[in-house]
Amino acid sequence: GQNIDQPTEMTATEGAIVQINCTYQTSGFNGLFWYQQHAGEAPTFLSYNVLDGLEEKGRFSSFLSRSKGYSYLLLKELQMKDSASYLCAVGTGGFKTIFGAGTRLFVKA
Amino acid sequence: DVKVTQSSRYLVKRTGEKVFLECVQDMDHENMFWYRQDPGLGLRLIYFSYDVKMKEKGDIPEGYSVSREKKERFSLILESASTNQTSMYLCASISYSGRGVNEKLFFGSGTQLSVL
Numbered sequence: 345g346q347n348i349d350q351p352t353e354m355t356a357t358e359g360a361i362v363q364i365n366c367t368y369q370t371s372g373f374n375g376l377f378w379y380q381q382h383a384g385e386a387p388t389f390l391s392y393n394v395l396d397g398l399e400e401k402g403r404f405s406s407f408l409s410r411s412k413g414y415s416y417l418l419l420k421e422l423q424m425k426d427s428a429s430y431l432c433a434v435g436t437g438g439f440k441t442i443f444g445a446g447t448r449l450f451v452k453a
Numbered sequence: 454d455v456k457v458t459q460s461s462r463y464l465v466k467r468t469g470e471k472v473f474l475e476c477v478q479d480m481d482h483e484n485m486f487w488y489r490q491d492p493g494l495g496l497r498l499i500y501f502s503y504d505v506k507m508k509e510k511g512d513i514p515e516g517y518s519v520s521r522e523k524k525e526r527f528s529l530i531l532e533s534a535s536t537n538q539t540s541m542y543l544c545a546s547i548s549y550s551g552r553g554v555n556e557k558l559f560f561g562s563g564t565q566l567s568v569l
Contacts, residue, residue, distance in 0.1 A: 352493075377557060386457075386543065386560035387496075431495065439484050439503060439547060440511075441558060445495035 346370045348444035350432050355450045356422055364417045364447045366432035374435035378406050378417045381429045381446065390430075391417070419449075427451045456480070459544050459561035466568050472531040474564050476544030483548065485527035486511075486558065487519065490541040502527055534568045541565050 348368045356362040368376070375394040379387035393399055393408035393415060405418040419426055432444040460475035478485065484503050488496040488511075498511030502521040516538060520528040527546075531538055542565075545558040 348495075379558075384563075386562045387558075388560070389557040392557060433496075439486075439501060440498065442498075443488075443496040445493055 346436070346442050348432055348434060348442060350430075350444045350447045352445070353448045353450070355452060356419075358422055358424060358451055358453050360422050361418065361420050362422060362449065364419075364430050364432075364449070366415045366417070366444060368413050368415070368432070368434050368444075370434045370436050370442060372436035372438075373410065374437045376406075376408055376415045377431075377433040377435065377441065378404075378415075379431040379433060381431060383428070387431055422451050424451050424453070457544055457546055457559050457561040459542075459564050461564050462562065464564055464566045466531075466534050466566065468535060468568060470531075470534045470568075472534050472566065472568075474529040474531075474542055474544075474566070476527045476529070476561055477525050478527075478544075478546040478559070479525065480546065480548065480559070481524065482546035482559075483524070484546060485521065486545040486547070487517075487527070487529045488543045488545065489513070490543055490563070496543065499529065534566075536568050539566060539568045 350366045378390040381387040391406035398407045403420045408415045429446040429448050431446045457478045486501040487499045490496045500519040502508045518530045541563050543563045544561040547556045
């Protein structure tokens with residue numbers, strides 16, 4: 345079967361660093377995505393990894409290990425506006441993308 | 454910026470009603486998708502379309518149908534709404550890069566459908 349696991353909720357403090365983990369088992373792999381979704385809004389694209397290693401984009405970084413079926417999203421210098429759900433998703437080919445249930449991140453002052 | 458527009462933000466319907474959810478994108482994307490999002494389950498693919506008049510079932514197509522008469526418009530139809538179809542419905546579109554890799558999805562703001 346196809347499965348993407350990520351923690352349900354996390355809490356972190358403003359200014360800190362938080363790492364959101366994602367493990368996946370899918371029948372195909374054409375890349376791993378992270379999306380951010382604020383409450384009541386549409387998901388928006390954050391990052392994409394198709395090769396192993398770390399991709400850095402400002403305060404956000406994403407890591408991928410294809411052999412381990414593992415990714416993480418790293419958020420640095422947390423801000424209150426980073427409170428949102430973070431969705432891990434795998435492109436399985438043929439235009440299909442499978443999503444995890446999402447991790448709700450609460451940033452406290 | 455790509456814009457994906459869903460016609461209704463909130464919708465309340467009665468059991469047995471036929472429901473139409475409309476989605477329009479303005480970036481000439483070939484591929485369009487309908488997902489539903491439920492707490493604890495994430496986004497699940499209902500149907501997608503890779504061209505006008507072409508459609509493919511996703512993971513949970515039962516109770517739904519779709520229509521793509523024009524490239525920019527993709528409609529989701531609930532033939533006879535039921536209470537278990539109460540959910541957030543998200544439309545998305547994607548362009549085909551031809552590189553054989555998945556591209557990022559552009560989402561609409563969603564329609565929260567309540568079936569009573």
